[in-house]
Every structure is written in C-alpha cells, then in structure tokens.
Amino acid sequence: MALARAPGRGSGRGGHHSSAARPATAPGGPGLPDRDAHDRTPYGPVAAPGDGAGRRTMKSDELFALLRRRGVLWPTAEIYGGAQGLYDYGPLGASLKRQVEEAWVAWFVGLSHDYYRLDPAEILPEAVVRASGHLENFTDPEVSCETCHAAFRAETVLEKIRPEGVDGLVSAQIAEILLANHARCPNCGSTALSVPRPFNLMFGLDFGVTGKERAYLRPETAQSSYLAFPRMWDVGRHALPLGVAVVGKAYRNEIAPRQVLFRMRAFTQAELQIFFDPAGFPVPFARVREEPLPVLRVPRRESGEESPEWVTAADLVASGGLPEFYVYHLVHCYRFFRDVLGYPADRLRLFEKSDRERAFYNRLQFDIEGRLESLGGFKELGAVHYRGEYDLSRHGEGSGKDLSVTLTDGRSVRPHVLELTFGVDRNVWALADLLLGVEGERTLWRLPAYLAPVSVGVFPLIPKAHAAYALRLADELAAANIAVRYDDGGTIGKRYARMDEAGTPFCVTVDAETLAEGEKKDTVTLRERDSRAQTRVAVGELVSRIRTATCLPRPPRY
C-alpha cells in the first residue's frame, strides 16, 4: 500500500486532517502535491505560507504556557526555579513523545528488512569520544574579551595570525601566541583578551571506583551505532546496506540553552545510521522519482533567497548532481514529516548546508526545516548526512580493530555511512506549533490519530444515569489496548473541548438510547475531533474502528 503517496493522506490511516482547514496553497496543497503542475515545471515558487481557516498561531511563551497547563511539559526542578536546558514531560507529553518515537521507528526501521533497532549505553569511555573527534573539537579553548566581554573560540581569533589553527596547543601556548602577536578582539578590536580556557560541550564523568578513568555522556547517539557495527554485521548476517537505529538521550552542556525544546542539555535523538557499499547503494528510486520536494540549495541561498523551490526527486539527481540513494532517503524523510507527522507541506523546506556550514566529514547535508511561528522562522527538525567513511575509519584507528568487511563477491570494503537524524523533542514542539492552535472558539490540536496521547474519550451524557455503562465501556476499550480517557466532569461541551485541546481524535458518548431497549441499544455516538461530526456506532465496532485509525504508517520496504 503506497501510503507515502500523497493521496493516502486523506483517508484510512493516513490521518484525520481536515483538508478544508488547511490553506489551499498553489503548489502542493495540504500534503497533496499537484503532479500536473510540477512534473513539467519543477522550479515554480512555493506559495507564501499562511494560516487558513482563521487559525491563530501562538508565540513561544503562550504555547509553552498552554503545554505546561495541560501537563505536556515543564521545566525540570520547577520548584527550585528550574534548571536551564532541562525539561520534564508530563503525562500527555510523555505519551506523545513516545508515539512520535514509535512512529519514527515504524517508518525508518520499516524501510528495509536489514534495518535494526538498538538500545546502547548512554555513557561512552573516553577513548570513544577521542576517536570520534568530540574530545578534541569540544575542548577548543575559548577566549573572552575583557573590554566588550564577547566570547570566541581561540581558533577564530588565531585564524589570521596562525592559519593552521590551534590543534595540539595547550592553553598556555595559545595565550603566548595571542600576546606575542597582539591579537585583537574580532568584535571591538581590543587587545585585552583573557587567558584561553578549555570549553567542552560534553558532560564528563568520573568513571569507576578510583574516579581516575574518564567517561562522557554521549553527545550524540550516532557513535553507539558505529561502535556496534562489527557485532551488527554478524547479527545482520553480513549484508549491506545495514541499518542501525537508535532512539535515545544525548547530552550537551550548551552555553546558552534557549527556546524551550530547541536547545536542551539533555535531549532525545532518533537516528538511523545506514552502512552501505561505497561502490553502490541500490534503492528503488522509481518509487520516488516524481515526488516534488521544496528544496533550497546553496546557489539559490547565496542569491539571497529564503524560500524553497519545488524540484522533483528525479531532477535533483539528473540536473542537481545528487546520488539516487541520497535523494531517495531525503524523500522518505520529507514524507515522514509531511505524511506521518502531518506537517503542512508549505511549512517545510529541505535546506542544503554549504561546505562552510556542514561538519567537515559530511559530504552532503540537507536539513529538513519547519517554519515555526512560535520561534519566528525556519528551524532544523531533522537532517540527512552523507558521512562517508569518516566514522568507521576513525573508530578503526582508535580501537585498532579493522572495521572493513568482506562482501560475498570477495571485495573488502569499509562501508560508508548515511545518517538520517531526527530531533524528537524539537518535533514534539513542532507538532504543537504547527498543529495546535486556536480556531475561533476552539483550541484544537490536529494531531494525526496514531500520535495522539489519548485515542478516545468516553463520556456519559448524564453522569448519574449513564456513568456505569460508560465506565464499563472505557474498561473494555482499555483492555483492548486502546488509550482511553473517561470524563464525566462539567458539561458535555467542556469534555469535548478538553479532548480537542489534547488532540484526542475520537469521543464516544453514552446516552439514554444506548441503555434503552430497541434498535439503538448498545450504540453510542462517535464524534470525530476535526469535523465534530457524530455518527451512531455499535459499541462492538469501536475497537476495530479506533484500531484502524491509530495504526502507524509504514513505507513500502525495499
């Protein structure tokens, strides 16, 4: 079933978005690419983004207040005034985050029979981060200007007087060079620069009983996957491409954590590392070649353009010079955001990073960005990195183990890595920014049904009369493994409103007809969140109807 194709969106498990409530953008529409318009003219402009149907967007403060109030998330150690860059997820948030993770796994691990999920340790011995380059790069010394108090990496200041950089120098040597050359502050020109102090974005740990061994909280989950490669090569029965997926926490001691879930000190990443034969990475490209993508490439960016242009996957390969395997995965990432998470297509762009911007080991990098009103612009939500052989080669040297493998045709190769990376917390925020809003009188969270923390609310129309039946029904649904919430507080309208705000896709109401003998005995009203439409449904059908709608989408495998 070609769920990933746009038409799948409006029906079945593709989600429960009301197309009418979305802006009718010229190209694409709400996740529904206009094929005719784009097969032949892939370079048309993307329509100006906007919010149809009177949806009012929220700024960061207001959105965060709403999320706090509803128990989605709040600052860690709030009663002590909070801890910068740390947040706790409450009941709704924990559940939503988990659903996002599951959706990610279903989609990306589902890409191939040879992709696997791992759950590695969060602490890495020093030798690992030394080999990966994190120790070296994260200990870049930092100097500050005594006059204007600006802070810089020593390398930035030294660039002009010492082109080879600061590699291998200790703080004292850097200080000498700075002084001897009368180095100036890049900001104000003052020569009053402080002694360089090491600054490391990793959390270091005293490891072991003696406390003399060093270890670090992993700064990214990817390293664990590289370390697991030899073991996974056996587990995966010696086949390339081999995919290793990790969903887990990473830790960075950010200088200035800000913007709530966008710059955290402890955050959750979902990353798929695909090891492949550099001589060829076969993909069923025909399945994606017609897909129009909103891309913003480096030359267009350099001309000052901020908006993406629509280009088909085929054109990105034919005239864009990108390899098929790369574009194929870029398409699947884009589809994940659009079709699985349900982000409006006109809020997404694929942003190419230039040589200067991307890490040196990345040969290709596109960030998938979402335009978030709450944060005032496009923000990185995921990325596709072609990392080449950097990682296996570094860990091969660091560990002294040969990480190359012998293929069935007898060739010995060191696999290359394609990394699909995804910020889970950021996307929880993006789901709130893009899909939660005030629409007229309602506050409505248009989450896809399979992401909603609660799948169905069960209400007695009149608590005194119908509570017993409704409670029993709620228990039955829960027993069928459906996330259900019983509510008999306030008026029926208030209960619907609470569920709308939490993104609950369905509400079931037990009324007098449910109990009375007759044709409608054991039927209830099933109310759909976005349209508010009610249908009379036999209670026996509820489980299968809700299950169908809350089934996670999966891509076709290759």
Next chain:
RNA sequence: GCGGGCAUAGUGUAGUCUGGUUAUCACAUAGGCUUGCCAAGCCUAUAACUCGGGUUCAAAUCCCGGUGCCCGCACCA
C-alpha cells in the same frame, strides 16, 4: 558568557510611579443545582506578591544582591 527588559494563584492580569484595610478581575480546577450532545447559567471552595538582605512604625510597592525568563550580541565540533 555580555547588554537591556521583565518577574503577583494553574493561566492571563489589576495594584508598584506616589509604601498604609482582608491584594483586583477573568479563565481554569473541585463540589453542588441544572434530564443536559459541543467551553451556557447560578451557588460554594481551593489558590499568588521569584528568593535573600536592607530602609521604615509599616514593603507586592523604595534600595542592594541572587535566581529565572524574554529580546539582542556571542556560541551551537
């Protein structure tokens, strides 16, 4: 890290300039009335001056410091 601004119930706020009753209002939450299918109404209840120090007979209000948040700069291998 630097500079500026801000800080009052769960949320949003009035009061601060000009110190002086029981700290305003709305929403939210809980209970009651309402036989009610989309946040109605009425009654009741819970609930706050960011923290520490100072000035004063008296501090939410004035002063000093801490912390946090927001914006800008810097940082984000």
